Amino acid sequence: MKKISSIFLIIILSLGLLTGCSSNKTNDTKVKEENKTVKVTVPDGLPAMSVAKLIKENPEISKDYEVKYSIEKTPETLSTSVMKEEPDIAIVPSNMASIAYNKTKNYQIAATTGFGSFYIISTEDLKSYNDLKGKTILNMGKGLTPDITAQSILKDRGINITSDVTFNYVNGVPELVPMVVSGKEKIAVVPEPALTALMEKKKDVKIFKSLNDEYKTLNNSEYGYPQATLIVKKSFLAENKEFVNSFLSNVEKSVIWANKNKKDLAAYCENIGVSTEKGIIENSLDRANIKYAFVKNTIEEYKKYYKKLFDFNPKSVGGTMPDEGIFMEK
Structure with missing residues (x-):
């Protein structure tokens, strides 16, 4: 009889533990749902x-x-x-x-x-903006913000964007970088982190200007x-x-x-x-x-x-x- 009572006690305690676990799980789920x-x-x-x-x-x-x-x-x-x-x-x-x-x-x-984070880079030695005259500049997305920003800064620096330079466009970085690496294009507007990748692949790439630094100077801007x-x-x-x-x-x-x-x-x-x-x-x-x-x-x-x-x-x-x-x- 004592043995049977003990078994019943164990079962009851076990059920209590299971019920407790189930209740906690339900509460956890409810909190998660809320x-x-x-x-x-x-x-x-x-x-x-x-x-x-x-x-x-x-x-x-x-x-x-x-x-x-x-x-x-x-x-x-x-x-x-x-x-x-x-x-x-x-x-x-x-x-x-x-x-x-x-x-x-x-x-x-x-x-x-x-x-x-955009930079004008070149495999040529550019000393001033005047050195861009007669050159082709590779950029991404005609009429999009990288293009507008670059053209605006060049214009503010005295470059006639319709007659002094020619712009060539690609859709994105995956197209732009290979064209510079291959030597097809010598001047380009490139953002980070693509610029770092480009400079590791082509050692003669040099940064001519940071567009953000130029923007800060031209517009009296704290951040760019x-x-x-x-x-x-x-x-x-x-x-x-x-x-x-x-x-x-x-x-x-x-x-x-x-x-x-x-x-x-x-x-x-x-x-x-x-x-x-x-x-x-x-x-x-x-x-x-x-x-x-x-x-x-x-x-x-x-x-x-x-x-x-x-x-x-x-x-x-x-x-x-x-x-x-x-x-x-x-």
Whole structure:
């Protein structure tokens, strides 16, 4: 009888333990279901590098929020996702931020994670802008921001962009680099980290000018022109302001960390699927211009840059100059 009682006691205790486990599991599932999912989208390359720490470590930004990161491999997929208003937060080219605002009225600029990383390079010895006269300059994307920015700076430096120089265009870096390496083109506008890769493949490549440094000088600009812009969905911000502010603080920390920990950054980037090779990432950071600036410190920079883009081609900013509503208030 004593033995039977003992067996019953064990069964009851076991059932209690199982019930307890089941209850905890149910509670855990319930909490997980109640967590708000935040979709963050970034393009491959420098923008992904700037937040690699966040993507790899995925720390808890704020209680009851689950952040899901995605890296878009092409400008087309990034643009499509943003125009469909899929991400709550995204890093996009600065002009895309304006286009998204003009089209959806639902994205605002919160910060910048990278300023100009384009350089005029040459395999010839260029001493001054006058040495560009009569030359062909290779660039990417006719009428897009790299083209507009380069032409604007050349014009401000006294180069007639229609008669002094000839522009030759390719669709992107994968086409541009081989043309310089092969010697088909001697002068080009190249961004980091592609520039570092190019200079490793062709040792006689020399940097003539940093477009960002030139822009700063010509426009009395502290930062240069914004290249990578962090935008937040306005409807998301309205209900989740504390989370957004915490997220921005973490982005700033990630940018600072990236510049101080080159080797670790390269390893993180490889782990999260950034397409640039580890060695290239590590060696390109000094010229990559990954920097964080909250929007309140760069409003005038954006206005000035958007005006330049608009004057050159209104379509580059979405047809009209964005109004003050594009800038997020903290």
